Amino acid sequence: MGAPEATVTDHPIEGPSNSSSSTPLLRGGGDGGGGHLRSRSSRRLVIATISLSCILVVAFCCIDLLSLIAKPGPVIEHVNNGAVPVSSGRPEGVSDESSHTVIGETKGLPYPWTKNMLTWQRTGFHFQPEKNWMNDPNGPMYYNGFYHFFYQYNQKGAVWGNLVWGHAVSEDMVHWTHLPLAMVSDQWYDQNGVWSGSATLLPDGQVVMLYTGISNESAQLQNLAYPANLSDPLLIDWVKYPGNPIIDPPKGIDKEDFRDPTTAWRTSEGKWRITIGSKAGRTGLAFVYETEDFKTYRLLPELLHSASETGMWECIDFFPVSINSENGLDTSANGEEVKHVMKVSVQDDQRDYYVIGTYDEAANTWSPDNPAGIWIQYDYGKFYASKTFYDQKKGRRILWGWISESDSEKADLLKGWASVQSIPRTLLLDQKTGTHLLQWPVEEIEGLRLHGKEFNNIKVDAGAVIPLDVASSSQADVVAEFEVDKAALAAAELVADQEFSCADSGGAAQRGYLGPFGLLVLADLSRSEQTSMHFYISKTSGGNLKTSFCTDQSRSSEANDVNKEIYGSFVPVLEGEKLSMRILVDHSIVEGFAQGGRTCITSRVYPTRAIYQNAHIFLFNNATNASVLASVKMWPMSSTTIHPNSD
Numbered sequence: 001m002g003a004p005e006a007t008v009t010d011h012p013i014e015g016p017s018n019s020s021s022s023t024p025l026l027r028g029g030g031d032g033g034g035g036h037l038r039s040r041s042s043r044r045l046v047i048a049t050i051s052l053s054c055i056l057v058v059a060f061c062c063i064d065l066l067s068l069i070a071k072p073g074p075v076i077e078h079v080n081n082g083a084v085p086v087s088s089g090r091p092e093g094v095s096d097e098s099s100h101t102v103i104g105e106t107k108g109l110p111y112p113w114t115k116n117m118l119t120w121q122r123t124g125f126h127f128q129p130e131k132n133w134m135n136d137p138n139g140p141m142y143y144n145g146f147y148h149f150f151y152q153y154n155q156k157g158a159v160w161g162n163l164v165w166g167h168a169v170s171e172d173m174v175h176w177t178h179l180p181l182a183m184v185s186d187q188w189y190d191q192n193g194v195w196s197g198s199a200t201l202l203p204d205g206q207v208v209m210l211y212t213g214i215s216n217e218s219a220q221l222q223n224l225a226y227p228a229n230l231s232d233p234l235l236i237d238w239v240k241y242p243g244n245p246i247i248d249p250p251k252g253i254d255k256e257d258f259r260d261p262t263t264a265w266r267t268s269e270g271k272w273r274i275t276i277g278s279k280a281g282r283t284g285l286a287f288v289y290e291t292e293d294f295k296t297y298r299l300l301p302e303l304l305h306s307a308s309e310t311g312m313w314e315c316i317d318f319f320p321v322s323i324n325s326e327n328g329l330d331t332s333a334n335g336e337e338v339k340h341v342m343k344v345s346v347q348d349d350q351r352d353y354y355v356i357g358t359y360d361e362a363a364n365t366w367s368p369d370n371p372a373g374i375w376i377q378y379d380y381g382k383f384y385a386s387k388t389f390y391d392q393k394k395g396r397r398i399l400w401g402w403i404s405e406s407d408s409e410k411a412d413l414l415k416g417w418a419s420v421q422s423i424p425r426t427l428l429l430d431q432k433t434g435t436h437l438l439q440w441p442v443e444e445i446e447g448l449r450l451h452g453k454e455f456n457n458i459k460v461d462a463g464a465v466i467p468l469d470v471a472s473s474s475q476a477d478v479v480a481e482f483e484v485d486k487a488a489l490a491a492a493e494l495v496a497d498q499e500f501s502c503a504d505s506g507g508a509a510q511r512g513y514l515g516p517f518g519l520l521v522l523a524d525l526s527r528s529e530q531t532s533m534h535f536y537i538s539k540t541s542g543g544n545l546k547t548s549f550c551t552d553q554s555r556s557s558e559a560n561d562v563n564k565e566i567y568g569s570f571v572p573v574l575e576g577e578k579l580s581m582r583i584l585v586d587h588s589i590v591e592g593f594a595q596g597g598r599t600c601i602t603s604r605v606y607p608t609r610a611i612y613q614n615a616h617i618f619l620f621n622n623a624t625n626a627s628v629l630a631s632v633k634m635w636p637m638s639s640t641t642i643h644p645n646s647d
C-alpha cells in the first residue's frame with residue numbers, strides 16, 4: 001500500500017454546469033380462505049422529506065372497510081426537484097415500475113448516446129440477466145448447496161411487461177449460472193403475468209413457492225408452486241399446484257390491489273402464516289393468512305399492520321432480528337430476544353420503508369416500538385421491492401433489492417437491458433442505536449478485490465479537491481474514514497445551519513461551515529462529470545450536531561435525459577465514532593453505506609466522459625471553515641463469472 005500521491009487544488013467544487021409431476025405438500029385440505037375485515041388501526045404517518053415518520057394515532061376497533069377508507073392519513077412528501085416522471089409503459093392502475101425522473105427527454109432532446117458509452121454502463125459484479133428487463137427479486141433461498149435467485153423478467157424486451165420468473169443459481173451469491181425460466185404465464189390464473197412471490201423451506205426439506213398470478217381478467221390471485229424434483233439441486237423444473245389459485249382477493253378489496261405473498265413463518269401451534277399487501281382507499285394494508293398445508297388458507301380477522309395515506313403496499317417483508325446476537329434469524333424465530341421488522345414497498349413513491357417493532361403472535365398484530373412509528377428507508381436512492389431470506393448456510397439474513405434505471409426508456413432499448421439487483425446485503429439490527437438496521441455487502445464480494453491502495457491521514461483543507469492516484473475506478477470497492485477538525489466542530493455551534501436536507505441542498509457544490517466533504521467517484525480529470533458521496537454536518541435547533549449522508553448526481557452526466565437528483569438522509573453517528581463510508585462503484589451503479597450501513601444510498605449514474613480509463617476518484621471538502629483528515633482504502637474489483645443459460 002503506497003503513500004498518497006495527492007494533488008491539491010484550491011478551488012471549491014462548482015455548481016452544476018447546466019444543469020406438473022408433483023412433490024406432495026403437507027396434509028391436503030378443502031377450499032381456500034376468505035373472510036372479512038374486522039380490526040383496524042388508524043395511524044398518522046408523517047414522512048418528512050428524507051426520513052419517513054409514521055405517527056400512530058389510535059385504536060383498534062371493529063369497523064368496516066368504508067370507515068377505514070375515511071381515516072385521516074400520513075403525508076408523503078415527494079422530492080423530485082421539479083423533474084417529470086416518465087412511464088415505461090406500465091398500464092394504469094398498477095405501479096409504474098420506472099417512475100424515475102428524467103430531464104431532457106420531455107423536451108424532445110434525447111442525448112446522442114454512442115455504443116461505447118452504452119456498453120460501459122453494464123455492470124461487472126452486480127446480478128443482471130443476459131439481456132432484457134428485470135425487476136423485483138423473487139423467492140431467494142439457499143437450498144441443497146446453491147443460492148437460488150428468481151426475478152421478475154420480461155423475456156421480450158428491455159421494458160416492463162410480460163412478466164415471468166427468471167432463475168439463476170450461485171454457490172456464493174457473486175458468480176452466477178443462469179437457468180431456464182422457472183415459471184411462465186401458462187395458466188388462466190397467471191395468463192397476464194407471473195408476479196412477485198416468496199419461498200418457504202419446510203422442516204422436512206420441501207420447498208414452497210407462493211406467488212401472485214395476474215389472471216385473464218386482471219385479478220391478482222395467489223398461487224402455489226413447488227420443485228418438480230427435490231433431488232435436483234438446481235431446482236430447474238417447477239410445478240404449479242393443480243388447485244390454484246389458493247387465495248382470492250378478500251371481499252371489499254379491489255382485484256388489482258392484492259399481491260406479493262411473503263415467506264411463511266411458523267406459529268407456536270405449528271401453523272404457518274403469511275402476509276399479503278393491499279390497500280383500501282389510501283390505506284396500506286397487510287392481510288394475514290394461516291395455513292397448515294399451503295393449499296387451504298384462512299384469512300385472520302386482524303391486520304398485521306396498516307397505515308393511512310400510504311397507498312398500495314407491495315412486496316411486504318416481515319422477519320425477526322436478534323437484539324443481542326450478530327447472527328441472522330430464521331423467519332419463524334420469536335421470543336423475548338427478538339424484534340420483528342415490517343418492510344413495505346410503497347407503490348406511490350417506489351421506496352422501501354421499514355420499522356422495527358414487536359410481534360404479538362397470539363393477537364396476530366405487529367406494532368412499532370417507537371410510538372411515533374419512525375419509518376426508515378432501506379436506501380435513500382434507487383432500491384425497491386426488496387426481499388430478505390434466511391441463509392441457513394451461514395446463519396445470516398440477506399437482503400436483495402431491485403435497482404431500476406434512471407435514464408430514458410429509449411436508452412434502455414438501445415442498450416438492450418434494464419435494471420440491476422443490489423449487491424446482496426447482510427442485514428442485522430444495529431444494537432447500538434436500536435432504531436436502525438445495518439446493511440452491509442455480503443463478505444463474499446470481497447473475493448473480487450484486486451490489489452488495493454491505501455491513503456492514510458490526508459488533510460483535506462476547506463475548499464480542496466484531491467485526486468487519488470488509482471487506476472480507473474469503473475469497478476471499485478472504496479472504504480473511507482473522515483475526522484473533522486475539532487476546533488471547527490466546537491465553533492460550529494455558533495454559526496452552523498439550522499436545518500439541512502440533502503435533497504434541498506446544493507449538493508457537493510454547497511458551501512457550509514462543516515461540509516460537504518467526502519468522495520467524488522466516476523469523475524473525469526477535469527471533473528466535468530462527477531458523482532459525490534458525502535457527509536454534511538449541521539446544527540439542529542436543539543444545538544446538537546447532525547450528520548447527513550448524501551449523493552449528488554447533478555453533475556454525474558453531460559447527458560440531458562438522465563435523473564440528476566440529490567439524495568440522502570440523516571445518519572446516526574455515536575459518541576467516539578469516526579465518520580465512515582463504503583462505496584461500491586460498478587459502472588452505472590454506485591452503492592453507498594455510511595456508518596457501517598445505518599444509512600444507505602444507491603445511485604444510477606450515466607457518465608459520458610468519466611468512463612473506462614477516464615473514471616477517477618477524488619477526495620473533496622467544500623466546507624468553508626473546517627479541514628478534515630481522510631483515510632481511504634480502495635480496491636479495483638474484478639468482474640463476476642456469469643454462466644449463460646445453456647438450455
Ligand code: DQQ
Pocket residue numbers: 095097135136152163195196197212259260314315345385
Ligand atoms: N412488481 C411486481 C408486483 C409487485 C411490483 C410486478 C413491485 O408483484 O407488486 O412486476 O415492484
